[in-house]
Amino acid sequence: MSFFIGSSAKVTQFVVKLISVLSPLFVGISVIALTAPTQLAQSESDRGTWRTAAPMPTKRTEVAAAAVDGKIYVVGGFEKPSFGNMMNFAITPSVEMYDPVTDRWTSKAPLPVGLHHVGIGVVDRRLYVIGGYTKSGLSVWDPVATVHAYDPATDRWTERASMPTARGALSVTEDEGKLYAIGGYDRKANTSAVEVYDPARNVWTIGASLPTPRDHLATATVHGKVYAIGGRIDGDYSRNLAVVERYDPPTDRWTRVSNLPTARSGITTAVAEGIIYVMGGEGSDGTFNQNEAYDPVGDRWQGMAPLPTARHGLGSAVIQGRIYVISGGPTPGGSFSDLNEVFIPPSVTTSKAD
Numbered sequence: 001m002s003f004f005i006g007s008s009a010k011v012t013q014f015v016v017k018l019i020s021v022l023s024p025l026f027v028g029i030s031v032i033a034l035t036a037p038t039q040l041a042q043s044e045s046d047r048g049t050w051r052t053a054a055p056m057p058t059k060r061t062e063v064a065a066a067a068v069d070g071k072i073y074v075v076g077g078f079e080k081p082s083f084g085n086m087m088n089f090a091i092t093p094s095v096e097m098y099d100p101v102t103d104r105w106t107s108k109a110p111l112p113v114g115l116h117h118v119g120i121g122v123v124d125r126r127l128y129v130i131g132g133y134t135k136s137g138l139s140v141w142d143p144v145a146t147v148h149a150y151d152p153a154t155d156r157w158t159e160r161a162s163m164p165t166a167r168g169a170l171s172v173t174e175d176e177g178k179l180y181a182i183g184g185y186d187r188k189a190n191t192s193a194v195e196v197y198d199p200a201r202n203v204w205t206i207g208a209s210l211p212t213p214r215d216h217l218a219t220a221t222v223h224g225k226v227y228a229i230g231g232r233i234d235g236d237y238s239r240n241l242a243v244v245e246r247y248d249p250p251t252d253r254w255t256r257v258s259n260l261p262t263a264r265s266g267i268t269t270a271v272a273e274g275i276i277y278v279m280g281g282e283g284s285d286g287t288f289n290q291n292e293a294y295d296p297v298g299d300r301w302q303g304m305a306p307l308p309t310a311r312h313g314l315g316s317a318v319i320q321g322r323i324y325v326i327s328g329g330p331t332p333g334g335s336f337s338d339l340n341e342v343f344i345p346p347s348v349t350t351s352k353a354d
Helices: 002-045 083-088 346-353
Strands: 049-052 064-068 071-075 095-099 104-108 119-123 126-130 133-136 139-143 147-151 156-160 171-175 178-182 194-198 203-206 218-222 225-229 236-240 244-248 253-257 268-272 275-279 291-295 300-303 315-319 322-326 340-344
Touching: 064 119, 064 126, 071 126, 071 315, 071 322, 119 178, 126 178, 171 225, 178 218, 178 225, 218 268, 218 275, 225 275, 268 315, 268 322, 275 322
Parallel strands: 064 315, 119 171, 171 218
Antiparallel strands: 049 340, 064 071, 071 095, 095 104, 119 126, 126 147, 133 139, 147 156, 171 178, 178 194, 194 203, 218 225, 225 244, 244 253, 268 275, 275 291, 291 300, 315 322, 322 340
């Protein structure tokens, strides 16, 4: 009996010591369990958030989009085929305007001709639609060099001086009141053309060639530097590129910078708070929902909250820090949507919470 009494005392002392040793561990586990969801939520918040806005009146793909005076204009592309657009092979001249304040769409004066795979830019509250493809005979792939200018104040289009090189699947970006038309495809080969349009003088000049000729790329301008991002070789989305090249207009020189994390084409870009966001795209395995952000200052990429709906041939525009990602095809090739999904970057989310 004395054995059991002695053993009980020793066991008690052992248990007390064991608890004193293990209690910090249990507390740590408890802290981890309590803080993990908070850290996860913070991590998700750092990647931005999405919401849905009013869908576009028509389902389209291969559109272009730009913002003027707080309104978003979606131009051209292919409409979902119907008896009404069969004669034009579904190429549309449609222009639809979205007002984020009222969450409503309005039809505007159509393009003078149906176009798809155009470049688009804005200077002095006017919208410029550059290049693209149109219908010619039984083909929908006739490259053009035209420039159509739209004045939202009058709802009218005028034709301006054509760019030197006819091409579609190019990209256009603005810097210091000039529009840079970069890359593209003339249906025979990629072009390295960098042609610069001055709307004030209605003239074109030639810039240093794009080091990596490609089509279905995207461009953006941050702090006076022009970035050419992603794309594909000779219209083949099984040959997507991750290359990113930076152009300095004053020196007329290109420099290679960090690659896009996900090689893709048929993408859209938008700039918010000095960060370039690259969204969507297509490849041989399907469409992309990737949303990757580039910080030009640090030359770094970061994955952000993915597109709710993967698609290519989409357009985007920024209003008050929010990125409206509109239309595009959910599957590679000829597919269509009326989607209007809005990305709220982390900086906007934080400032709103504050």
